[in-house]
Amino acid sequence: MQFGLFPRVMWPMSVYEVPLSKVEKLEKVVNSYVKKWLGVPRCLSSVALYVKGILQLPINSLVEEFKCAKVRTELLLTGSKDRIVSGLAPNPSKGRKWKPKVAVQEAEAALRHGEIMGNVQIGRGGLGRTSGKPMWGKADQKEKRRLVVEQIRRQEEASRQVKAVSLAKQGQWLNWEGVERKQVTWRDLWSMESNRLKFLLGATYDVLPSPDNLRIWTDGDPSCTLCSGVATLRHILSGCKVSLAQGRYTWRHNQVLKCLAAGIESRRQQVNAEGSHKKGIQFVREGEKSKRAVKSRSTTQEAKDWQMLVDVGGKLVVPQEIVTTNLRPDIVYWLTGSVFY
Ligand SMILES: [Zn+2]
Structure with missing residues (x-):
């Protein structure tokens, strides 16, 4: 098009x-x-x-x-x-x-x-942070x-x-509040499976064939097959009590967490293997130009001993050296044996 x-x-x-x-x-x-x-x-x-x-x-x-x-x-x-x-x-x-x-x-x-x-000031940045309109x-x-x-x-x-x-x-x-905006590019469209794209659009605008939608379209039965509630899209995705009790939502949550953890883990190993890149002050002589400093992509590149714990399967306990807490975060990512700056 x-x-x-x-x-x-x-x-x-x-x-x-x-x-x-x-x-x-x-x-x-x-x-x-x-x-x-x-x-x-x-x-x-x-x-x-x-x-x-x-x-x-x-x-x-x-x-x-x-x-x-x-x-x-x-x-x-x-x-x-x-x-x-x-x-x-x-x-x-x-x-x-x-x-x-x-x-x-x-x-x-x-x-x-x-x-x-x-x-006018837009967002929470300081005065003059946003570039003015022409x-x-x-x-x-x-x-x-x-x-x-x-x-x-x-x-x-x-x-x-x-x-x-x-x-x-x-x-x-x-x-919806606090939802990250998603911009689908042509590259995403080509690489995405057609079913995934269909689901993404259908779930965003609530046009998936959920029993409640099918009732409107074809006059079917709108009740949930697990509980007796009305099976709207929201009910199926995160509102069914039977699904929650059976651990279906936990299973889905863990699948997403595993994917995230796998991505972070590979990056963590890469960063730890690279070691630290501590740079001193680069003095520039009179009349010379300074060499372009290569900007580090993230703060994790500065250090070399990153550890990670993921809450999949067992009960995750936050290490004592960080903080004593009863909370159960999904992923703990911390640095040992070195000063982080
Ligand atoms: Zn249900």
């Missing part, structure tokens, strides 16, 4: 007077094929494919790209140094639903408003074009988020 369809479609779209409704129809066709390719049910909202939320797929919306291309054409024509071109700039898009001229005016107004507001008033012609296109993309994303809020089931992810 990104590499096959867009390069073929974008040029005719930006040159010819194509109305937005036509592009929206085209996107519906594209969406149905993308869903088929990803192996997700047809009921999955198109918002899930393009929204930059908890799960971000590497595909762009055709409508968004169309709007950006039209706005770019509009700005190029109206901002042309040739007076004849800028004075007689034609409307690059037909249709009454969306007009590039109006969209540009709105985007410029929003950018001017943003400039009046100034740079100012509309100080930007040159090219920079202004870029800012307007970025604003259009932001507006599109905002409208997708609004649509996601209105989805009672598929918009549940908006209420």
Whole structure:
């Protein structure tokens, strides 16, 4: 899609007077094929494919790209140094639903408003930590074009988020707190098994064929086969008391822990074998340039005697030399016989 369809479609779209409704129809066709390719049910909202939320797929919306291309054409024509071109700039898009001229005016107004507001502090970093937005008033012609296109993309994303809020089931992810955002790249898509991708998308937007969903789709029995509760996705994944008592969740937890521990263990052995890389101060003579210091990839590279304990099978006790505690962490990773700095 990104590499096959867009390069073929974008040029005719930006040159010819194509109305937005036509592009929206085209996107519906594209969406149905993308869903088929990803192996997700047809009921999955198109918002899930393009929204930059908890799960971000590497595909762009055709409508968004169309709007950006039209706005770019509009700005190029109206901002042309040739007076004849800028004075007689034609409307690059037909249709009454969306007009590039109006969209540009709105985007410029929003950018001017943003400039009046100034740079606001985002996140918990200190003052001035976040790089400031480029100012509309100080930007040159090219920079202004870029800012307007970025604003259009932001507006599109905002409208997708609004649509996601209105989805009672598929918009549940908006209420999740403390969940790491996942960005799926093309490389991930190629290397991922199709079932895994299907599960990832289905579990995020709750469109997996759980008994509760099957009841809505085909009128089946929604009860859990282990207990008498309603078998929703949440119930199956982490809410069934019988599964908890039988140790099914513990088994799954341990499988994940084993994978993590195997990864950390191989890295630990590698680091311990490498030994420490203590560097003194590198003095630079007058007139010479300092050699580029190779940055260590992690703090674990500084030391050489790392130990690890993993809570799989037996009861893990945190070594006395670290701390005396009754807690049972999954993995304890510590350094012995050396000062860590
Ligand atoms: Zn159950």
